[in-house]
Amino acid sequence: MTEQTTAQAALLEDEEISLIDLAIALGEEKTTILKVTGLFTAVAVVVALLLPNIYTAKTVMMPPQQQQSGAASALASLGGLAGLAGAAAGIKSPDEMYVAFMQSEGLQKSIIEKLKLQERYDTKTIADTRKKLQDNVKIAPDKKSGLISIEADDKDPEFAAQLANLHVDELRVLLGRLAVTDAQQRRMFYEQQIKKVQVELAEAEQSFRQAKAQSGMQVTAVLAESGVRASAELRGQIAAREVQMSAMSRFATAQNPDVQRLGGELSALRSQLNKLEQGSGVAETSTPLQQQAVRSYRDVKVQEAMLEVLIKQYELARVDEAKEGPLLQQLDVATAPERKAKPKRAMIVLAAAFGGLFLSLLFAFVRRALRKSLETDQGSTQMVLLHKAWSFKR
Structure with missing residues (x-):
């Protein structure tokens, strides 16, 4: 012890x-x-x-929840947006997709030009300006609420609010342009098809008038009784739907519900046409001239039916083109902050x-420690050796 x-x-x-x-x-x-x-x-x-004082302005927006038109439906399935989102590979949610849009080169260049950021940030190249812009603007999605917040930093509080709000404005313009571009493509396609059908209809009417004059018969009465009128209308509906399928193939895949619906309608119409034309129509007329008149009349009705459907689709495309893009709601508009953030x-x-x-x-x-080590002989010797070891003079 x-x-x-x-x-x-x-x-x-x-x-x-x-x-x-x-x-x-x-x-x-x-x-x-x-x-x-x-x-x-x-x-x-x-x-x-x-x-310097740095002010942070914040805005909060709610991305589009649903699309409002045929063109916007294509956007929802990433038909029209997939190319623009190429830089955003690995995107897992729509919120991240919209964040990627706001960080895209095209949108940031537009902001740089409108606010003259290259002069404000005193940078030599656009790439340097974009890097500076990304450092000053923070875009973050909220997984729980689905909202996206944009925080912009600047020495001027008014400019910080303007910078944050401009991101939302430019995103709205971008989404609207994408939607309108798709509607424009469909409208131009239907315009071309309408012009083509109008020319074919004029030729078919001219051919029918000649055949009718040569046959010397009331073709319309014969056709009404024989059912060729119904056959012509079915042919017109089939041709019009084929045009629709061709137009939709520009922005939709074979798995698209509308494409599958049109395919089913085409199959049903073709089956109905085969049943209707078996043993009826042209074979019941008496002379070759009358048969030619019947065929010419049927061609006229086919072109008229196609033209009617194409005009309806053309008007729908014009309506979609006139509509705004996907609805982007800004919940909190950024205002000039009263207090500095840093x-x-x-x-x-x-x-x-x-x-x-x-x-x-x-x-x-x-x-x-050094002073105490020098007080002993061993410590003094070690200090001499340390000095010698680190000395460049030999």
């Missing part, structure tokens, strides 16, 4: 000596500690005061003060 008590006493004595040595070291280097800490603090105060001057000064205090303490302990 006596030996154990003696050991514990020695340990406590060593600890007390260490604490005393620590206090002595701090006391001997107190001037250095105060000077270094004060210097760091003073520099931090100057730097914090020189840093720099946090107090935090900068405190961090610098603690950093200076830590470095000064470390320096004090090192100096104390």
